[in-house]
Amino acid sequence: MQKELPVILVTNDDGIAAPGIRALVEAVKDLGRVIVVAPDSPQSGMGHAITIGHPLRLYRADIFDGIEAWQCSGTPVDCVKLAKDKILHRKADICVSGINHGANNSINVIYSGTMSAAMEAAIEGIPSVGFSSLDYNYNADFTVAKEVARTVTQRMLSAQLLPHTLLNVNIPITTPEDFRGLKICRQAYAKWEEEFDHRLDPRGKDYYWMTGKFLNMDDGTDTDVHALKDGYASVVPVKFDLTDYKVKEWLEKEWE
Amino acid sequence: MQKELPVILVTNDDGIAAPGIRALVEAVKDLGRVIVVAPDSPQSGMGHAITIGHPLRLYRADIFDGIEAWQCSGTPVDCVKLAKDKILHRKADICVSGINHGANNSINVIYSGTMSAAMEAAIEGIPSVGFSSLDYNYNADFTVAKEVARTVTQRMLSAQLLPHTLLNVNIPITTPEDFRGLKICRQAYAKWEEEFDHRLDPRGKDYYWMTGKFLNMDDGTDTDVHALKDGYASVVPVKFDLTDYKVKEWLEKEWE
Numbered sequence: 001m002q003k004e005l006p007v008i009l010v011t012n013d014d015g016i017a018a019p020g021i022r023a024l025v026e027a028v029k030d031l032g033r034v035i036v037v038a039p040d041s042p043q044s045g046m047g048h049a050i051t052i053g054h055p056l057r058l059y060r061a062d063i064f065d066g067i068e069a070w071q072c073s074g075t076p077v078d079c080v081k082l083a084k085d086k087i088l089h090r091k092a093d094i095c096v097s098g099i100n101h102g103a104n105n106s107i108n109v110i111y112s113g114t115m116s117a118a119m120e121a122a123i124e125g126i127p128s129v130g131f132s133s134l135d136y137n138y139n140a141d142f143t144v145a146k147e148v149a150r151t152v153t154q155r156m157l158s159a160q161l162l163p164h165t166l167l168n169v170n171i172p173i174t175t176p177e178d179f180r181g182l183k184i185c186r187q188a189y190a191k192w193e194e195e196f197d198h199r200l201d202p203r204g205k206d207y208y209w210m211t212g213k214f215l216n217m218d219d220g221t222d223t224d225v226h227a228l229k230d231g232y233a234s235v236v237p238v239k240f241d242l243t244d245y246k247v248k249e250w251l252e253k254e255w256e
Numbered sequence: 257m258q259k260e261l262p263v264i265l266v267t268n269d270d271g272i273a274a275p276g277i278r279a280l281v282e283a284v285k286d287l288g289r290v291i292v293v294a295p296d297s298p299q300s301g302m303g304h305a306i307t308i309g310h311p312l313r314l315y316r317a318d319i320f321d322g323i324e325a326w327q328c329s330g331t332p333v334d335c336v337k338l339a340k341d342k343i344l345h346r347k348a349d350i351c352v353s354g355i356n357h358g359a360n361n362s363i364n365v366i367y368s369g370t371m372s373a374a375m376e377a378a379i380e381g382i383p384s385v386g387f388s389s390l391d392y393n394y395n396a397d398f399t400v401a402k403e404v405a406r407t408v409t410q411r412m413l414s415a416q417l418l419p420h421t422l423l424n425v426n427i428p429i430t431t432p433e434d435f436r437g438l439k440i441c442r443q444a445y446a447k448w449e450e451e452f453d454h455r456l457d458p459r460g461k462d463y464y465w466m467t468g469k470f471l472n473m474d475d476g477t478d479t480d481v482h483a484l485k486d487g488y489a490s491v492v493p494v495k496f497d498l499t500d501y502k503v504k505e506w507l508e509k510e511w512e
Binding site for chain 2: 045047251
Protein backbone atom coordinates (compact mmCIF):
# COMPACT_ATOMS: atom_id res chain seq x y z
CA MET A 1 0.00 0.00 0.00
CA GLN A 2 1.33 3.42 -0.94
CA LYS A 3 2.09 5.76 1.93
CA GLU A 4 -0.22 8.76 1.95
CA LEU A 5 1.47 12.01 0.98
CA PRO A 6 1.81 14.57 3.76
CA VAL A 7 -0.61 17.48 3.50
CA ILE A 8 1.25 20.79 3.27
CA LEU A 9 -0.81 23.90 3.99
CA VAL A 10 0.74 26.98 2.37
CA THR A 11 -0.22 30.51 3.37
CA ASN A 12 1.29 34.00 3.66
CA ASP A 13 0.49 37.60 4.51
CA ASP A 14 1.51 39.39 1.32
CA GLY A 15 -1.52 37.96 -0.47
CA ILE A 16 -2.02 35.04 -2.83
CA ALA A 17 -0.67 36.92 -5.86
CA ALA A 18 2.69 37.78 -4.27
CA PRO A 19 5.84 36.28 -5.86
CA GLY A 20 6.95 35.01 -2.43
CA ILE A 21 4.14 32.50 -2.03
CA ARG A 22 4.69 31.29 -5.61
CA ALA A 23 8.34 30.69 -4.75
CA LEU A 24 7.29 28.75 -1.63
CA VAL A 25 4.83 26.58 -3.58
CA GLU A 26 7.58 25.78 -6.09
CA ALA A 27 10.02 24.95 -3.29
CA VAL A 28 7.75 22.40 -1.55
CA LYS A 29 5.32 21.15 -4.20
CA ASP A 30 6.92 17.73 -4.64
CA LEU A 31 7.24 17.10 -0.88
CA GLY A 32 3.54 16.35 -0.39
CA ARG A 33 0.01 17.31 -1.31
CA VAL A 34 0.12 21.12 -1.35
CA ILE A 35 -2.98 23.21 -0.62
CA VAL A 36 -2.79 27.00 -0.67
CA VAL A 37 -5.14 29.16 1.42
CA ALA A 38 -3.98 32.78 1.45
CA PRO A 39 -5.38 36.29 1.83
CA ASP A 40 -6.81 37.96 -1.29
CA SER A 41 -4.95 41.20 -0.46
CA PRO A 42 -1.77 42.27 1.32
CA GLN A 43 -2.04 41.77 5.10
CA SER A 44 1.42 42.81 6.29
CA GLY A 45 1.55 43.93 9.90
CA MET A 46 -1.74 42.25 10.77
CA GLY A 47 -0.16 40.28 13.61
CA HIS A 48 -2.52 37.73 15.11
CA ALA A 49 -5.66 39.63 14.09
CA ILE A 50 -8.84 37.68 13.44
CA THR A 51 -12.04 38.87 11.78
CA ILE A 52 -15.00 38.80 14.13
CA GLY A 53 -17.05 41.86 13.20
CA HIS A 54 -17.41 41.03 9.50
CA PRO A 55 -18.16 37.88 7.54
CA LEU A 56 -15.47 36.26 5.41
CA ARG A 57 -15.37 35.30 1.76
CA LEU A 58 -13.53 32.26 0.43
CA TYR A 59 -13.00 31.61 -3.28
CA ARG A 60 -11.10 29.11 -5.43
CA ALA A 61 -8.04 30.76 -6.94
CA ASP A 62 -6.23 28.19 -9.03
CA ILE A 63 -3.30 30.32 -10.09
CA PHE A 64 -0.66 27.67 -9.34
CA ASP A 65 -0.24 24.92 -11.91
CA GLY A 66 -2.00 21.77 -10.68
CA ILE A 67 -2.30 22.96 -7.06
CA GLU A 68 -5.56 23.44 -5.13
CA ALA A 69 -5.64 27.08 -4.06
CA TRP A 70 -8.09 29.35 -2.24
CA GLN A 71 -8.16 33.04 -1.46
CA CYS A 72 -9.83 34.49 1.61
CA SER A 73 -10.97 38.03 2.38
CA GLY A 74 -9.63 37.88 5.94
CA THR A 75 -6.35 37.93 7.79
CA PRO A 76 -3.59 35.30 7.63
CA VAL A 77 -4.90 33.75 10.87
CA ASP A 78 -8.43 33.62 9.40
CA CYS A 79 -6.98 31.69 6.43
CA VAL A 80 -5.54 28.99 8.67
CA LYS A 81 -8.77 28.70 10.66
CA LEU A 82 -10.91 28.50 7.51
CA ALA A 83 -8.55 25.99 5.90
CA LYS A 84 -8.99 23.65 8.84
CA ASP A 85 -12.76 23.89 9.12
CA LYS A 86 -13.89 24.32 5.51
CA ILE A 87 -11.16 23.02 3.18
CA LEU A 88 -8.90 20.35 4.64
CA HIS A 89 -11.38 18.61 6.98
CA ARG A 90 -8.30 17.06 8.59
CA LYS A 91 -5.17 18.27 10.29
CA ALA A 92 -2.42 19.34 7.87
CA ASP A 93 0.93 17.62 8.45
CA ILE A 94 2.80 20.87 8.21
CA CYS A 95 1.99 24.54 7.66
CA VAL A 96 4.48 26.71 5.76
CA SER A 97 3.96 30.47 5.57
CA GLY A 98 5.67 33.00 3.32
CA ILE A 99 8.03 33.54 1.69
CA ASN A 100 7.54 37.00 3.15
CA HIS A 101 8.83 40.02 1.28
CA GLY A 102 10.69 41.56 4.21
CA ALA A 103 12.32 40.58 7.51
CA ASN A 104 10.40 38.99 10.38
CA ASN A 105 13.32 38.36 12.69
CA SER A 106 13.59 39.69 16.23
CA ILE A 107 10.59 41.67 17.55
CA ASN A 108 8.95 41.56 14.09
CA VAL A 109 7.63 38.12 15.01
CA ILE A 110 4.99 39.96 17.08
CA TYR A 111 3.68 42.14 14.23
CA SER A 112 4.05 39.63 11.43
CA GLY A 113 1.03 38.12 9.70
CA THR A 114 3.37 35.51 8.19
CA MET A 115 4.42 34.28 11.61
CA SER A 116 0.95 34.62 13.14
CA ALA A 117 -0.51 32.32 10.47
CA ALA A 118 2.17 29.75 11.28
CA MET A 119 1.56 30.24 15.01
CA GLU A 120 -2.17 29.64 14.57
CA ALA A 121 -1.38 26.27 12.96
CA ALA A 122 1.09 25.45 15.74
CA ILE A 123 -1.59 26.18 18.36
CA GLU A 124 -3.66 23.56 16.50
CA GLY A 125 -0.81 21.08 16.95
CA ILE A 126 0.56 21.32 13.40
CA PRO A 127 4.35 21.74 13.10
CA SER A 128 4.73 25.08 11.35
CA VAL A 129 7.29 27.45 9.94
CA GLY A 130 7.35 30.98 8.59
CA PHE A 131 9.90 31.97 5.95
CA SER A 132 10.87 35.59 5.37
CA SER A 133 13.42 37.12 3.04
CA LEU A 134 15.20 40.28 4.13
CA ASP A 135 14.60 41.56 0.60
CA TYR A 136 11.24 43.37 0.68
CA ASN A 137 11.20 44.12 -3.04
CA TYR A 138 8.42 42.77 -5.24
CA ASN A 139 11.06 41.38 -7.59
CA ALA A 140 13.24 39.90 -4.85
CA ASP A 141 15.51 37.00 -5.88
CA PHE A 142 14.19 33.97 -3.97
CA THR A 143 16.90 31.51 -5.09
CA VAL A 144 18.48 31.08 -1.65
CA ALA A 145 15.16 31.46 0.19
CA LYS A 146 13.60 28.65 -1.86
CA GLU A 147 16.51 26.37 -1.11
CA VAL A 148 16.19 27.15 2.61
CA ALA A 149 12.41 26.65 2.57
CA ARG A 150 12.80 23.28 0.87
CA THR A 151 15.53 22.08 3.24
CA VAL A 152 13.70 23.16 6.41
CA THR A 153 10.36 21.71 5.24
CA GLN A 154 12.04 18.38 4.40
CA ARG A 155 13.76 18.25 7.78
CA MET A 156 10.54 19.07 9.61
CA LEU A 157 8.61 16.40 7.71
CA SER A 158 11.20 13.73 8.46
CA ALA A 159 11.95 14.62 12.11
CA GLN A 160 10.05 13.51 15.19
CA LEU A 161 8.90 16.98 16.13
CA LEU A 162 6.78 18.08 19.04
CA PRO A 163 3.36 18.92 17.55
CA HIS A 164 3.53 22.57 18.60
CA THR A 165 6.93 23.16 16.99
CA LEU A 166 7.02 26.56 15.32
CA LEU A 167 10.05 28.01 13.56
CA ASN A 168 10.77 31.57 12.46
CA VAL A 169 13.19 31.38 9.54
CA ASN A 170 14.70 34.51 8.01
CA ILE A 171 16.90 34.51 4.94
CA PRO A 172 19.59 37.14 4.27
CA ILE A 173 20.07 38.91 0.95
CA THR A 174 22.82 36.77 -0.53
CA THR A 175 23.86 34.52 -3.39
CA PRO A 176 24.02 30.71 -3.31
CA GLU A 177 27.84 31.04 -3.33
CA ASP A 178 28.02 33.35 -0.31
CA PHE A 179 25.21 31.77 1.70
CA ARG A 180 26.54 30.24 4.94
CA GLY A 181 23.69 27.88 5.91
CA LEU A 182 21.24 27.66 8.82
CA LYS A 183 21.91 28.97 12.32
CA ILE A 184 19.72 28.17 15.34
CA CYS A 185 19.21 31.42 17.27
CA ARG A 186 17.24 33.22 19.90
CA GLN A 187 15.06 36.26 19.21
CA ALA A 188 17.11 39.45 19.53
CA TYR A 189 15.78 42.17 21.79
CA ALA A 190 14.99 45.03 19.47
CA LYS A 191 12.19 47.48 18.87
CA TRP A 192 10.81 49.91 16.34
CA GLU A 193 11.30 53.59 16.97
CA GLU A 194 8.28 55.17 15.32
CA GLU A 195 8.14 58.58 13.81
CA PHE A 196 4.76 59.46 12.40
CA ASP A 197 4.88 61.54 9.26
CA HIS A 198 2.33 64.32 9.83
CA ARG A 199 0.52 65.66 6.74
CA LEU A 200 -2.52 67.71 5.86
CA ASP A 201 -5.21 66.33 3.58
CA PRO A 202 -6.72 68.48 0.78
CA ARG A 203 -9.30 69.75 3.29
CA GLY A 204 -6.63 70.85 5.75
CA LYS A 205 -7.16 68.00 8.24
CA ASP A 206 -4.28 66.20 9.96
CA TYR A 207 -3.30 62.66 9.13
CA TYR A 208 -0.32 60.48 9.98
CA TRP A 209 1.72 57.81 8.20
CA MET A 210 3.56 55.35 10.37
CA THR A 211 7.28 55.26 9.66
CA GLY A 212 9.91 53.80 11.87
CA LYS A 213 13.40 52.54 12.24
CA PHE A 214 14.47 49.20 13.62
CA LEU A 215 16.66 49.51 16.72
CA ASN A 216 18.64 46.45 17.79
CA MET A 217 19.30 46.76 21.54
CA ASP A 218 20.91 43.33 21.84
CA ASP A 219 24.61 42.72 21.25
CA GLY A 220 24.42 38.95 21.86
CA THR A 221 26.15 36.78 19.28
CA ASP A 222 23.45 34.08 19.55
CA THR A 223 20.62 36.23 18.14
CA ASP A 224 18.85 36.11 14.79
CA VAL A 225 19.99 39.67 14.01
CA HIS A 226 23.62 38.60 14.46
CA ALA A 227 23.29 35.42 12.38
CA LEU A 228 21.67 37.29 9.49
CA LYS A 229 24.45 39.90 9.50
CA ASP A 230 26.94 37.02 9.25
CA GLY A 231 25.22 35.64 6.14
CA TYR A 232 23.30 32.79 7.80
CA ALA A 233 19.60 32.05 7.62
CA SER A 234 18.32 32.42 11.20
CA VAL A 235 16.08 29.74 12.70
CA VAL A 236 14.31 30.76 15.92
CA PRO A 237 11.97 28.27 17.60
CA VAL A 238 8.92 30.18 18.81
CA LYS A 239 6.40 29.45 21.54
CA PHE A 240 2.95 30.73 22.34
CA ASP A 241 3.02 30.20 26.09
CA LEU A 242 3.85 33.84 26.82
CA THR A 243 4.11 33.35 30.60
CA ASP A 244 7.18 35.06 32.01
CA TYR A 245 8.13 32.47 34.63
CA LYS A 246 10.87 34.63 36.17
CA VAL A 247 8.51 37.51 36.89
CA LYS A 248 5.92 34.96 38.05
CA GLU A 249 8.31 33.73 40.74
CA TRP A 250 9.01 37.28 41.90
CA LEU A 251 5.30 38.17 42.03
CA GLU A 252 4.47 35.03 44.00
CA LYS A 253 6.95 36.10 46.66
CA GLU A 254 5.99 39.78 46.70
CA TRP A 255 2.27 39.92 45.94
CA GLU A 256 0.59 36.83 47.30
CA MET B 257 9.51 70.83 45.45
CA GLN B 258 6.43 68.78 44.65
CA LYS B 259 7.03 65.30 43.25
CA GLU B 260 5.81 65.04 39.68
CA LEU B 261 2.73 62.87 39.22
CA PRO B 262 3.25 59.62 37.33
CA VAL B 263 1.91 59.68 33.76
CA ILE B 264 -0.70 56.95 33.25
CA LEU B 265 -1.48 56.08 29.63
CA VAL B 266 -4.94 54.50 29.32
CA THR B 267 -6.02 52.59 26.22
CA ASN B 268 -8.25 49.67 25.20
CA ASP B 269 -9.54 47.71 22.22
CA ASP B 270 -13.29 48.09 22.61
CA GLY B 271 -13.05 51.73 21.57
CA ILE B 272 -13.01 55.00 23.48
CA ALA B 273 -16.79 55.04 24.04
CA ALA B 274 -16.90 51.61 25.74
CA PRO B 275 -18.00 51.50 29.40
CA GLY B 276 -14.90 49.44 30.27
CA ILE B 277 -12.41 52.22 29.55
CA ARG B 278 -14.57 54.68 31.47
CA ALA B 279 -14.46 52.32 34.46
CA LEU B 280 -10.67 52.09 34.14
CA VAL B 281 -10.25 55.88 34.00
CA GLU B 282 -12.39 56.19 37.14
CA ALA B 283 -10.35 53.50 38.88
CA VAL B 284 -6.95 55.13 38.31
CA LYS B 285 -7.62 58.84 37.80
CA ASP B 286 -6.33 59.98 41.19
CA LEU B 287 -3.14 57.86 40.98
CA GLY B 288 -1.41 60.14 38.49
CA ARG B 289 -1.82 62.31 35.41
CA VAL B 290 -4.14 60.24 33.20
CA ILE B 291 -4.05 60.53 29.40
CA VAL B 292 -6.40 58.44 27.27
CA VAL B 293 -5.50 57.41 23.70
CA ALA B 294 -7.91 54.79 22.39
CA PRO B 295 -9.36 53.52 19.10
CA ASP B 296 -12.38 55.36 17.70
CA SER B 297 -14.13 52.04 16.98
CA PRO B 298 -14.18 48.49 18.38
CA GLN B 299 -10.92 46.65 17.64
CA SER B 300 -11.49 43.33 19.39
CA GLY B 301 -9.43 40.47 18.02
CA MET B 302 -6.95 42.79 16.31
CA GLY B 303 -4.00 41.20 18.10
CA HIS B 304 -0.74 43.03 17.50
CA ALA B 305 -1.88 44.50 14.18
CA ILE B 306 -0.43 47.83 13.07
CA THR B 307 -1.62 50.09 10.27
CA ILE B 308 0.96 50.47 7.52
CA GLY B 309 -1.08 50.61 4.31
CA HIS B 310 -3.33 53.51 5.36
CA PRO B 311 -2.75 56.81 7.11
CA LEU B 312 -4.09 57.36 10.62
CA ARG B 313 -6.35 60.03 12.08
CA LEU B 314 -6.01 61.34 15.61
CA TYR B 315 -8.60 63.63 17.24
CA ARG B 316 -9.23 65.13 20.68
CA ALA B 317 -12.12 63.33 22.37
CA ASP B 318 -12.64 64.89 25.76
CA ILE B 319 -15.44 62.66 26.96
CA PHE B 320 -13.95 62.06 30.41
CA ASP B 321 -14.37 64.82 32.97
CA GLY B 322 -11.12 66.78 33.27
CA ILE B 323 -9.00 64.13 31.51
CA GLU B 324 -7.00 64.66 28.30
CA ALA B 325 -8.31 62.13 25.79
CA TRP B 326 -7.68 61.29 22.13
CA GLN B 327 -9.25 58.89 19.67
CA CYS B 328 -7.35 57.26 16.84
CA SER B 329 -8.58 55.58 13.66
CA GLY B 330 -6.09 52.72 14.00
CA THR B 331 -5.52 49.62 16.07
CA PRO B 332 -4.77 49.48 19.81
CA VAL B 333 -1.04 49.13 19.02
CA ASP B 334 -1.22 52.17 16.73
CA CYS B 335 -2.71 54.14 19.66
CA VAL B 336 0.25 53.35 21.90
CA LYS B 337 2.76 54.22 19.17
CA LEU B 338 1.00 57.51 18.34
CA ALA B 339 0.67 58.40 22.03
CA LYS B 340 4.41 58.15 22.46
CA ASP B 341 5.43 60.07 19.35
CA LYS B 342 2.67 62.71 19.03
CA ILE B 343 0.99 63.19 22.42
CA LEU B 344 3.13 62.38 25.44
CA HIS B 345 6.57 63.35 24.06
CA ARG B 346 7.96 61.37 27.01
CA LYS B 347 7.75 57.84 28.31
CA ALA B 348 4.59 57.10 30.30
CA ASP B 349 5.24 55.68 33.78
CA ILE B 350 2.65 52.98 33.29
CA CYS B 351 0.25 51.86 30.57
CA VAL B 352 -3.10 50.38 31.58
CA SER B 353 -5.35 48.81 28.95
CA GLY B 354 -9.01 47.82 29.23
CA ILE B 355 -11.16 47.11 31.07
CA ASN B 356 -11.97 44.66 28.29
CA HIS B 357 -15.52 43.43 27.84
CA GLY B 358 -14.64 39.73 27.70
CA ALA B 359 -11.94 37.29 28.80
CA ASN B 360 -8.32 37.54 27.67
CA ASN B 361 -6.90 34.74 29.78
CA SER B 362 -5.06 31.73 28.39
CA ILE B 363 -4.46 31.68 24.60
CA ASN B 364 -6.66 34.79 24.18
CA VAL B 365 -3.59 36.86 25.05
CA ILE B 366 -2.44 36.19 21.46
CA TYR B 367 -5.59 37.54 19.77
CA SER B 368 -6.33 40.34 22.19
CA GLY B 369 -6.01 43.98 21.17
CA THR B 370 -6.20 44.90 24.88
CA MET B 371 -3.10 42.85 25.67
CA SER B 372 -1.28 43.81 22.47
CA ALA B 373 -1.60 47.51 23.33
CA ALA B 374 -0.12 46.80 26.77
CA MET B 375 2.60 44.64 25.18
CA GLU B 376 3.54 47.44 22.78
CA ALA B 377 4.11 49.74 25.76
CA ALA B 378 6.12 47.02 27.55
CA ILE B 379 8.37 46.64 24.48
CA GLU B 380 9.01 50.39 24.88
CA GLY B 381 10.12 49.76 28.46
CA ILE B 382 6.91 50.95 30.15
CA PRO B 383 5.50 48.66 32.88
CA SER B 384 2.08 47.72 31.54
CA VAL B 385 -1.04 45.80 32.37
CA GLY B 386 -4.18 44.69 30.57
CA PHE B 387 -7.44 44.26 32.52
CA SER B 388 -10.26 42.10 31.19
CA SER B 389 -13.58 41.19 32.73
CA LEU B 390 -15.06 37.79 31.94
CA ASP B 391 -18.37 39.60 31.48
CA TYR B 392 -18.55 40.59 27.80
CA ASN B 393 -21.84 42.47 28.14
CA TYR B 394 -22.03 46.17 27.33
CA ASN B 395 -23.66 46.75 30.71
CA ALA B 396 -21.21 44.60 32.66
CA ASP B 397 -20.85 45.41 36.37
CA PHE B 398 -17.26 46.64 36.77
CA THR B 399 -17.34 47.02 40.58
CA VAL B 400 -14.84 44.24 41.30
CA ALA B 401 -12.84 44.88 38.11
CA LYS B 402 -12.34 48.54 39.06
CA GLU B 403 -11.14 47.57 42.51
CA VAL B 404 -8.68 45.09 40.98
CA ALA B 405 -7.48 47.63 38.39
CA ARG B 406 -6.87 50.21 41.10
CA THR B 407 -5.01 47.79 43.40
CA VAL B 408 -2.78 46.40 40.65
CA THR B 409 -1.98 49.85 39.23
CA GLN B 410 -1.07 51.14 42.70
CA ARG B 411 1.16 48.15 43.35
CA MET B 412 2.87 48.51 39.99
CA LEU B 413 3.49 52.22 40.54
CA SER B 414 5.00 51.65 43.98
CA ALA B 415 7.08 48.52 43.21
CA GLN B 416 10.59 48.37 41.74
CA LEU B 417 9.52 46.65 38.54
CA LEU B 418 11.62 45.56 35.62
CA PRO B 419 10.83 48.06 32.83
CA HIS B 420 9.42 45.38 30.52
CA THR B 421 6.98 44.03 33.12
CA LEU B 422 3.66 43.19 31.51
CA LEU B 423 0.70 41.67 33.35
CA ASN B 424 -2.42 40.01 31.98
CA VAL B 425 -5.14 40.44 34.60
CA ASN B 426 -8.55 38.80 34.20
CA ILE B 427 -11.46 39.36 36.56
CA PRO B 428 -14.19 36.77 37.17
CA ILE B 429 -17.90 37.57 37.20
CA THR B 430 -18.44 37.96 40.92
CA THR B 431 -19.55 40.27 43.71
CA PRO B 432 -17.25 42.15 46.11
CA GLU B 433 -18.41 39.72 48.85
CA ASP B 434 -17.52 36.56 46.93
CA PHE B 435 -14.34 37.84 45.29
CA ARG B 436 -11.30 35.91 46.52
CA GLY B 437 -8.44 38.26 45.55
CA LEU B 438 -5.48 38.08 43.17
CA LYS B 439 -3.74 34.86 42.12
CA ILE B 440 -0.42 34.76 40.25
CA CYS B 441 -0.74 32.16 37.46
CA ARG B 442 0.70 30.79 34.29
CA GLN B 443 -1.11 30.90 30.93
CA ALA B 444 -3.27 27.78 30.50
CA TYR B 445 -2.81 25.76 27.34
CA ALA B 446 -6.09 26.10 25.51
CA LYS B 447 -7.31 26.84 22.01
CA TRP B 448 -10.35 27.91 20.05
CA GLU B 449 -12.19 25.29 18.06
CA GLU B 450 -13.64 27.24 15.17
CA GLU B 451 -16.79 26.43 13.35
CA PHE B 452 -17.54 28.81 10.54
CA ASP B 453 -21.20 29.54 10.04
CA HIS B 454 -21.79 29.24 6.29
CA ARG B 455 -24.51 31.46 4.79
CA LEU B 456 -25.64 32.70 1.41
CA ASP B 457 -25.91 36.40 0.71
CA PRO B 458 -28.95 37.86 -1.14
CA ARG B 459 -27.15 37.21 -4.44
CA GLY B 460 -26.58 33.55 -3.60
CA LYS B 461 -22.85 33.88 -2.84
CA ASP B 462 -21.18 32.08 0.07
CA TYR B 463 -19.95 33.86 3.14
CA TYR B 464 -18.75 32.74 6.55
CA TRP B 465 -19.03 34.02 10.12
CA MET B 466 -16.36 32.95 12.55
CA THR B 467 -17.77 31.21 15.61
CA GLY B 468 -15.88 29.06 18.02
CA LYS B 469 -15.72 27.45 21.37
CA PHE B 470 -12.92 27.74 23.88
CA LEU B 471 -11.28 24.40 24.69
CA ASN B 472 -9.14 24.21 27.80
CA MET B 473 -6.62 21.39 27.30
CA ASP B 474 -4.76 22.08 30.53
CA ASP B 475 -5.76 20.56 33.88
CA GLY B 476 -2.99 22.31 35.87
CA THR B 477 -4.13 24.00 39.07
CA ASP B 478 -1.64 26.86 38.58
CA THR B 479 -3.30 28.25 35.45
CA ASP B 480 -5.34 31.39 34.88
CA VAL B 481 -8.34 29.30 33.79
CA HIS B 482 -8.26 27.43 37.11
CA ALA B 483 -7.87 30.57 39.24
CA LEU B 484 -10.80 32.29 37.52
CA LYS B 485 -13.04 29.26 38.06
CA ASP B 486 -12.14 29.45 41.76
CA GLY B 487 -13.26 33.08 41.96
CA TYR B 488 -9.83 34.74 41.87
CA ALA B 489 -8.61 37.44 39.51
CA SER B 490 -5.77 35.83 37.52
CA VAL B 491 -2.47 37.68 37.11
CA VAL B 492 -0.18 36.24 34.42
CA PRO B 493 3.18 37.94 33.77
CA VAL B 494 3.72 38.01 30.00
CA LYS B 495 6.87 38.25 27.92
CA PHE B 496 7.57 39.14 24.33
CA ASP B 497 10.73 37.11 23.86
CA LEU B 498 8.93 34.23 22.15
CA THR B 499 12.04 32.06 21.80
CA ASP B 500 11.35 28.47 22.80
CA TYR B 501 14.65 27.71 24.52
CA LYS B 502 13.89 24.00 24.98
CA VAL B 503 13.29 23.44 21.27
CA LYS B 504 16.34 25.62 20.56
CA GLU B 505 18.54 23.23 22.53
CA TRP B 506 17.14 20.23 20.67
CA LEU B 507 17.64 21.89 17.27
CA GLU B 508 21.22 22.86 18.10
CA LYS B 509 22.00 19.22 18.75
CA GLU B 510 20.08 17.80 15.77
CA TRP B 511 20.33 20.39 13.02
CA GLU B 512 23.63 22.22 13.29
